[in-house]
Amino acid sequence: MLPTFTYIKPTTLDQAVRELATPGARACSGGTDLLGCLRDRVFTAEKLVSLNGLTELRGVTELANGGLRIGALTTLTEVATHALIGAKYQVLAAAAAAAASPQLRNQGTIGGNICQRPRCWYYRGDFACARKGGDICFAKEGENQLHAIFGGDVCVMVHPSDTAPALMALDASVRLVGPRGTRTVPMGEFFVLPSKDHTRETVVEPGELVTELVLPPPPALAVSTYRKLRARGAWDFAITGAAVALGLRGKKIESARVVLSGVAPVPWRVEAAEKELVGHELSDALIERAAQRASANATPLSGNAYKVALVRGAVAEALSDLRDKG
Amino acid sequence: MSDRGKQGPCGPQGVSRRGFLTTVSSSAAAAAVVGAVAPTVAEAAPRDASEPTPIVLHVNGRKYRLAVEPRETLISVLRERLGLTGSKPGCERGECGACTVLLDGSTRYSCMTLAVEAQGHIITTIEGLADGEELSELQKAFIHEDAYQCGFCTPGQVMAAEGLLRKNPAPTMDDVRLGMSGNLCRCGAYGHIFKAVQKAASTRRAGGAK
Ligand SMILES: Cc1cc2nc3c(=O)[nH]c(=O)nc-3n(C[C@H](O)[C@H](O)[C@H](O)COP(=O)(O)OP(=O)(O)OC[C@H]3O[C@@H](n4cnc5c(N)ncnc54)[C@H](O)[C@@H]3O)c2cc1C
Numbered sequence A: 001m002l003p004t005f006t007y008i009k010p011t012t013l014d015q016a017v018r019e020l021a022t023p024g025a026r027a028c029s030g031g032t033d034l035l036g037c038l039r040d041r042v043f044t045a046e047k048l049v050s051l052n053g054l055t056e057l058r059g060v061t062e063l064a065n066g067g068l069r070i071g072a073l074t075t076l077t078e079v080a081t082h083a084l085i086g087a088k089y090q091v092l093a094a095a096a097a098a099a100a101s102p103q104l105r106n107q108g109t110i111g112g113n114i115c116q117r118p119r120c121w122y123y124r125g126d127f128a129c130a131r132k133g134g135d136i137c138f139a140k141e142g143e144n145q146l147h148a149i150f151g152g153d154v155c156v157m158v159h160p161s162d163t164a165p166a167l168m169a170l171d172a173s174v175r176l177v178g179p180r181g182t183r184t185v186p187m188g189e190f191f192v193l194p195s196k197d198h199t200r201e202t203v204v205e206p207g208e209l210v211t212e213l214v215l216p217p218p219p220a221l222a223v224s225t226y227r228k229l230r231a232r233g234a235w236d237f238a239i240t241g242a243a244v245a246l247g248l249r250g251k252k253i254e255s256a257r258v259v260l261s262g263v264a265p266v267p268w269r270v271e272a273a274e275k276e277l278v279g280h281e282l283s284d285a286l287i288e289r290a291a292q293r294a295s296a297n298a299t300p301l302s303g304n305a306y307k308v309a310l311v312r313g314a315v316a317e318a319l320s321d322l323r324d325k326g
Numbered sequence B: 001m002s003d004r005g006k007q008g009p010c011g012p013q014g015v016s017r018r019g020f021l022t023t024v025s026s027s028a029a030a031a032a033v034v035g036a037v038a039p040t041v042a043e044a045a046p047r048d049a050s051e052p053t054p055i056v057l058h059v060n061g062r063k064y065r066l067a068v069e070p071r072e073t074l075i076s077v078l079r080e081r082l083g084l085t086g087s088k089p090g091c092e093r094g095e096c097g098a099c100t101v102l103l104d105g106s107t108r109y110s111c112m113t114l115a116v117e118a119q120g121h122i123i124t125t126i127e128g129l130a131d132g133e134e135l136s137e138l139q140k141a142f143i144h145e146d147a148y149q150c151g152f153c154t155p156g157q158v159m160a161a162e163g164l165l166r167k168n169p170a171p172t173m174d175d176v177r178l179g180m181s182g183n184l185c186r187c188g189a190y191g192h193i194f195k196a197v198q199k200a201a202s203t204r205r206a207g208g209a210k
């Protein structure tokens, strides 16, 4: 049984913001992450504010500048199968298609996906861990084979989202609305490292909600892909993943984004690997060097040194895939 | 729960064996009233958290009007209030697929869906596939291909397959594997399940049958 809460389904954004601003209120989109957290008593909710009455937050629209607006309530299935996303932003379509299971993709939204809470077994379990306001991160000394090899600090959880690294590789930004109006935050500034604040994953303030994701027009000749490594072939979180987007002129790489999933408390952008790529053509040697760069400076824990090799593999496979396509 | 109503749910064909048992035991008495009612949305100011909210659910072609607590999941309402016990609660965490139903034709986990949120959608459960006593081609294919052992996961598997075939009437084996990847089978009947789905797909294509 879920714990008790009240429920309200606003039909306007104003009403949703007002309802969300009350203490103990939580936004509910697909509920695939939220209900699990409530059932497991990870945190509580006085009131669920269902966003599903806000039809304007659903769907994908092309922007005048050639970019794309994706409403926060758009389901992962819609993102994975949308023709424009598949044609211009392959990495996002691939990441959405690789997330969770068919049922969860039919239900889970992209807004909920980037706002989902950590999957760390101590956080989800009966432990008063640092992220829940306790003193220690149990994973540091405990079972940490699925935890961070980059960016860990007070907490070594990994960010569970597949779509977030893809959105970051596409230089997307997040539109938020709250009691103090609207604001736009680049994906690169949306997530919060534990060294800054280990009790939150995103910059979303209480009372705020994500309304849409904005994708800039892709470079004239752009290729992108997502390589996800996991224990099962489907329906599992990334142990390690690589979202890669390249802008090309002929065969030469003009711009590059390499963002890792499953290895850090935030989607982990590796600029060293990007720099290695820019100005060159994709060759075996270049792919090897970039993959090497992506995995450099990792600080594995007692049980997850294997992830360093996975990073190298995921980046190399993603780049090889793009070379074959490009 | 026994104070919520007394009218047991029974299919259009009359009282099912399970419906009879649950009505008699009264532990799962449901407040299901069949009839035309305008959908009520819980838009009013929230009241006491445990106070039941009146809702209307459209399940298998019938309208049910009942009062639920906001925290009640669709699987628990289907089973405990409406007596539709075909959908199975396995993990109740979105991990096993035993609770799979269709919402507006798309597969969904009823354990991760609040009953209040299922309002305004067309819900189809395993009980809604057969035409009276006549099983659907998909259900028959599961029997012919021996696509189960203990049978616990079967209703969820069948609903996942139904959702898949509605979207993709001619799936390749890879499409079937991926489309069915949200459903676990502890007995490991996967090979037979996949065959059943492909068999049903070709029967449907050949005959236009349901
Ligand atoms: C078994 C299982 C496997 C999974 N596997 C994967 C996987 O492989 N990859 C992956 O990426 N995800 C995975 N997930 C997570 C799931 O796919 C995502 O949680 C889903 O996209 C969340 O969307 P939702 O709409 O259901 O979010 P909800 O559960 O409704 O919300 C999630 C969180 O975000 C907040 N929120 C929701 N919408 C908004 C908004 N618009 N603005 C601000 N805050 C908001 C909620 O308050 C809540 O805290 C898995 C989940 C399960 C249960």
Ligand code: FES
Pocket: B088, B089, B090, B091, B092, B093, B094, B095, B096, B097, B098, B099, B100, B109, B110, B111, B112
């Ligand atoms: S009971 Fe719903 S997925 Fe397991």
Ligand code: FES
Pocket: B147, B148, B149, B150, B151, B152, B153, B154, B184, B185, B186, B187, B188, B189
């Ligand atoms: S038949 Fe037993 S769990 Fe699938």
